Amino acid sequence: MTQPAAEKSKTTALGVRAEIALVAGTLLVTVAALVCVLWWPGISLDTESAKAKLDAVRTALSFGIGAGGAVALWLAIRRQRSTERDILNREQTYQLQVQVAEVTRLHQERVADTTEKHQERLASNSEKDASQRRVNEMYNSAVEQLGSDKAPVRLGALYTLERLADDDPGFRSIVFNVICAYLRMPLNGPIESMESYIRTFAKNRSEVNVELAVEVREEIEVRRTAQGLIREHLKPEEDFQGGGIGVKERWEVEEVRLSGATLINFDLSGCVLPAVDFDGVAFVGSCDFRGTRFRGVASFDDCVFRSYASFEHAKFDVSSWFERTDFKGSAYFSSAVFRGDSEWDDAKFARTAEFTGATNKRNFNMRSSSFGDDVDLAQLTRVDLTRASASISDDNDRFWPAGWREELSSNGERIVLLRDGSKSEGS
Numbered sequence: 001m002t003q004p005a006a007e008k009s010k011t012t013a014l015g016v017r018a019e020i021a022l023v024a025g026t027l028l029v030t031v032a033a034l035v036c037v038l039w040w041p042g043i044s045l046d047t048e049s050a051k052a053k054l055d056a057v058r059t060a061l062s063f064g065i066g067a068g069g070a071v072a073l074w075l076a077i078r079r080q081r082s083t084e085r086d087i088l089n090r091e092q093t094y095q096l097q098v099q100v101a102e103v104t105r106l107h108q109e110r111v112a113d114t115t116e117k118h119q120e121r122l123a124s125n126s127e128k129d130a131s132q133r134r135v136n137e138m139y140n141s142a143v144e145q146l147g148s149d150k151a152p153v154r155l156g157a158l159y160t161l162e163r164l165a166d167d168d169p170g171f172r173s174i175v176f177n178v179i180c181a182y183l184r185m186p187l188n189g190p191i192e193s194m195e196s197y198i199r200t201f202a203k204n205r206s207e208v209n210v211e212l213a214v215e216v217r218e219e220i221e222v223r224r225t226a227q228g229l230i231r232e233h234l235k236p237e238e239d240f241q242g243g244g245i246g247v248k249e250r251w252e253v254e255e256v257r258l259s260g261a262t263l264i265n266f267d268l269s270g271c272v273l274p275a276v277d278f279d280g281v282a283f284v285g286s287c288d289f290r291g292t293r294f295r296g297v298a299s300f301d302d303c304v305f306r307s308y309a310s311f312e313h314a315k316f317d318v319s320s321w322f323e324r325t326d327f328k329g330s331a332y333f334s335s336a337v338f339r340g341d342s343e344w345d346d347a348k349f350a351r352t353a354e355f356t357g358a359t360n361k362r363n364f365n366m367r368s369s370s371f372g373d374d375v376d377l378a379q380l381t382r383v384d385l386t387r388a389s390a391s392i393s394d395d396n397d398r399f400w401p402a403g404w405r406e407e408l409s410s411n412g413e414r415i416v417l418l419r420d421g422s423k424s425e426g427s
Helices: 005-042 047-145 151-167 169-184 191-203 210-232
Strands: 255-257 262-267 275-277 282-288 389-391 404-408 414-419
Touching (some): 047 151, 169 210, 169 255
């Protein structure tokens, strides 16, 4: 083991003292021996002899004094070196202590900083876990409340879900899908009662059946609230600029899936939509898609529009599908833009089918479709109206795409569409 500096210094001092004592004793013995050697053999009463003896003694003493001085000088030098070594040792010991203290301090600071950060992480994780638990509890409770038979409870659940989605972007797609799933659930009551209520309420409130009105009105209110949440969060990004407290945000979702739903006075006008699946939807009351942009595939196969449908200035960026769709009211597609293939086979237009100013970039197939009132398809191109027909009426205005002509059907009951230059049905 390394000897401590203090003990090492003490040992050095003791060794120096021992050496001094040893040298001093040796000198004394040497001087005494010289005196005896020079004095004793020459003991005589002769004056000359006495004088010689005194000279010998003086010589011995001088030698002893000189040797003593040399020894003293040597001892002084040794003592000086010892002192310097002692000072150097003490300085090194001090520097070592300072370094040890600094290393200890830095280590303690690192340990304290690591401990503090670890505690902060633990606290943060605990806070996040607690927050996540609260969010999950709110979400589960809201989803359960959507199944309540009380309209106010269902309304509260919808607004709770909206709040969760606004606060946590990770919940938006989930909440959006839950709202769509709710709208796909069966109606509480026949669709005819709801349609009758909407029609009667619009004309004269005093004629509304009060008992029926409460249940129907509640169902309408809840469903329109759910529809409104979809519309509010699918508006164009520029509608959400400005920020601030209470300002809603656009929800980025992959698909709007409402197949088989019953939608009441549905309004997504001006919205920007991803792929949409409205297959088999019953649109009760008005339906408004004016200025809507469909960025993905838009599917409306087997839909029933029980009142008018408005798609003016709508933009279909990809393909659009309206096969077997039943337009019981007027259908307005004025100035709509179809950039992909558009399929309308077996579609039924009971009232006006207006495509004035509409344009298409690819195929527009309306095979076996039927028209019951005014028709304007004049500006569409690449249209296939094979087996399409229209009702006979002199009051109807009918404008067909270039290359198609009207002809009375073989039974004389309807008008059929034929390509220019093709043979008539009866030929």
